[in-house]
Amino acid sequence: MSAPVLALVDPVTGAGHMLSHPFMDYAFVAGTVIALATGLVGYFVVLRGQVFTGDALGHVAFTGSLAALALGVDLRVGLFVACVLVGVVMGALGRRGLADDVVIGNVFAWILGLGVLFLAFYATSRGGSNGTVSVQVLFGSIYGLSRAQAAVAAGIGGGAVVALLVIARPLLFASLDEAVASARGVPVRLLGLGFLALVGLTAGEATQAVGALLLLGLVAAPAGAAQRLTDRPWRAMWVSAGLSVLSMWAGLTLSYAVSALPPSFSILAVATACYVLSWAVTAPGRRRAVPAAPAP
Amino acid sequence: MSGLAAAAGVAAPGAPSLTWNVVADLRQLLAFHFMVNALEAGTIVAVTAGAIGWFMVLRRQAFAGHTLALVGFPGAAGATWLGLPLAAGYFGFCLVAALVIAAVPRVRHGGARSAETAVIGTVQAFALAAGILFVNLYRGFANGVDALLFGSFLGVTDTQVRILLAAGVGALAVLALIGRPLLFASVDVDVAAARGVPVRLLSAVFLLLLGAAVAEASEITGSLLVFALLVMPAATAQQLTARPRLSMVLTVAVALVVTWLALGVAFFSPYPVGFFLTTFAFGAYVLAVAARHAAAAAAGRRASRAVLVATGPS
Numbered sequence: 001m002s003a004p005v006l007a008l009v010d011p012v013t014g015a016g017h018m019l020s021h022p023f024m025d026y027a028f029v030a031g032t033v034i035a036l037a038t039g040l041v042g043y044f045v046v047l048r049g050q051v052f053t054g055d056a057l058g059h060v061a062f063t064g065s066l067a068a069l070a071l072g073v074d075l076r077v078g079l080f081v082a083c084v085l086v087g088v089v090m091g092a093l094g095r096r097g098l099a100d101d102v103v104i105g106n107v108f109a110w111i112l113g114l115g116v117l118f119l120a121f122y123a124t125s126r127g128g129s130n131g132t133v134s135v136q137v138l139f140g141s142i143y144g145l146s147r148a149q150a151a152v153a154a155g156i157g158g159g160a161v162v163a164l165l166v167i168a169r170p171l172l173f174a175s176l177d178e179a180v181a182s183a184r185g186v187p188v189r190l191l192g193l194g195f196l197a198l199v200g201l202t203a204g205e206a207t208q209a210v211g212a213l214l215l216l217g218l219v220a221a222p223a224g225a226a227q228r229l230t231d232r233p234w235r236a237m238w239v240s241a242g243l244s245v246l247s248m249w250a251g252l253t254l255s256y257a258v259s260a261l262p263p264s265f266s267i268l269a270v271a272t273a274c275y276v277l278s279w280a281v282t283a284p285g286r287r288r289a290v291p292a293a294p295a296p
Numbered sequence: 297m298s299g300l301a302a303a304a305g306v307a308a309p310g311a312p313s314l315t316w317n318v319v320a321d322l323r324q325l326l327a328f329h330f331m332v333n334a335l336e337a338g339t340i341v342a343v344t345a346g347a348i349g350w351f352m353v354l355r356r357q358a359f360a361g362h363t364l365a366l367v368g369f370p371g372a373a374g375a376t377w378l379g380l381p382l383a384a385g386y387f388g389f390c391l392v393a394a395l396v397i398a399a400v401p402r403v404r405h406g407g408a409r410s411a412e413t414a415v416i417g418t419v420q421a422f423a424l425a426a427g428i429l430f431v432n433l434y435r436g437f438a439n440g441v442d443a444l445l446f447g448s449f450l451g452v453t454d455t456q457v458r459i460l461l462a463a464g465v466g467a468l469a470v471l472a473l474i475g476r477p478l479l480f481a482s483v484d485v486d487v488a489a490a491r492g493v494p495v496r497l498l499s500a501v502f503l504l505l506l507g508a509a510v511a512e513a514s515e516i517t518g519s520l521l522v523f524a525l526l527v528m529p530a531a532t533a534q535q536l537t538a539r540p541r542l543s544m545v546l547t548v549a550v551a552l553v554v555t556w557l558a559l560g561v562a563f564f565s566p567y568p569v570g571f572f573l574t575t576f577a578f579g580a581y582v583l584a585v586a587a588r589h590a591a592a593a594a595a596g597r598r599a600s601r602a603v604l605v606a607t608g609p610s
Contacts, residue, residue: 046414049413051359051413051414052359052413054417055362055417059520102356102531105358105527105531106523106527106578106581107578108523109524109527109574109577109578110524110574110575110577112446113524113571114571114574114575117567119442120566134445135428135431135441138445139424139425139428211428213366214421214424215421216417216421217417217420217421217424217425218421220413220417221414221421223414227414261429262428264425265425265428265429265432268422268424269425272421272422272425
């Protein structure tokens, strides 16, 4: 009760108080890396019009996690294997590495159905009380990360960030103009597949922070805002990453101060607010400047 | 959620058991009032969702439909928190969300579709986040969350069936009224607009219908599995035929069969209805895709044989 009041009166002491809890430290460390990864990957997801893919992966994350639990394996094994595998498979199935809406819709609805079955398996094998597990996987539990879990999350997230930065330049080229890029010898198809594998990895990461159902917001909102704020690709990419990290920090702090707010909600609320603000800032000016052309 | 067999066993002496006598099985199933309600509700929902889903797949608005479905979750969670009926939450949130999506300008093919999908994705995630906030505020219905997300047909009341019927008939009536111009506008926006069809208005009305269909389906399938009734039957039918009227009839037929089968099987098994619903619908879709490929291959062989005959030595 005193912590939020203290934070309002004296922000520095309040922040010190907040970070004196180990679980807050873990949440901040893992959350920062995860947000960085989702912001960077999300920029390309939005640029390539693959938001729907990210959404489908969120559902796969749910089923993968519960399948692992039903089999008695670590939840994260199922999570990452399922996400990366399905990301690659969807890339291979769809035309030119961009999966088709209806195909994705059908596949992920069925995969969710499977998840429900695994949930039932898990519930019967553990004798009831399945509510909390599914809620944790679907909506995240970033305050519940242990020291080891946070370290693994940060490590994998860091790997995803590095991998993305390595392929960023050709990927941007291929995303903006696929025909020219492939004519210039850029391996467009391979890049598309590799990128979807990275999206899968990032989806698995984000599931641990905000949950399988909400990771889409962390992928789409900062990137959407960045695309509205600037037309320049590299700047937009970093703005997206920055907004994502900002949402994570602000959300974690907000939920610490007001305990009725679940952290996943606060993080998403800040990210959504950023997006809404970006519309408010840019909408009238753009319309006047470029009357007919749609935003890039 | 935890299996109907157990629940039914509590309700009446002798848990239901599957025999080879189909008539006896059906009689066993229909002996329970809640099961009759579930079948009635499932039928209404399958017809409505099938017909509206057919247009949705044709218009490539699967993503919008999915978003509407997810928006139903905070609606239902909020209604639970405030002590209102679930239907009020589903319909209220889905219809308002449909209006919001309609207000965002729909970008034509190619171009800047990415901006649109980012909006939908954000709305969707925020809606779910709001849902979990309501759940948190209400406290202590962790098991209810699963029912809201993945569906349950145990507690369909008579009133609910009546509401579903009214909403379904209303939505289908509107769809019948706008069906022809909507089909035109869905197939070729530009030509339709040039011919004076109010494309924008039609699109908005259709999104409202979609909202209503989603709200209906959510009460049976839960917010996350709405696709099983909204997309899969339509996608199946559109694999099999290109003729609009026939494929629409097929869509409704597939939706009905899938719903009845799923409800029937779930009644006799300990596993949730959502699993059976999605599995049967997905199975139909996979079969349809396979059938189309087989037909195309056969046609190709016939064509090449015809060519051989025509160009062969004479």
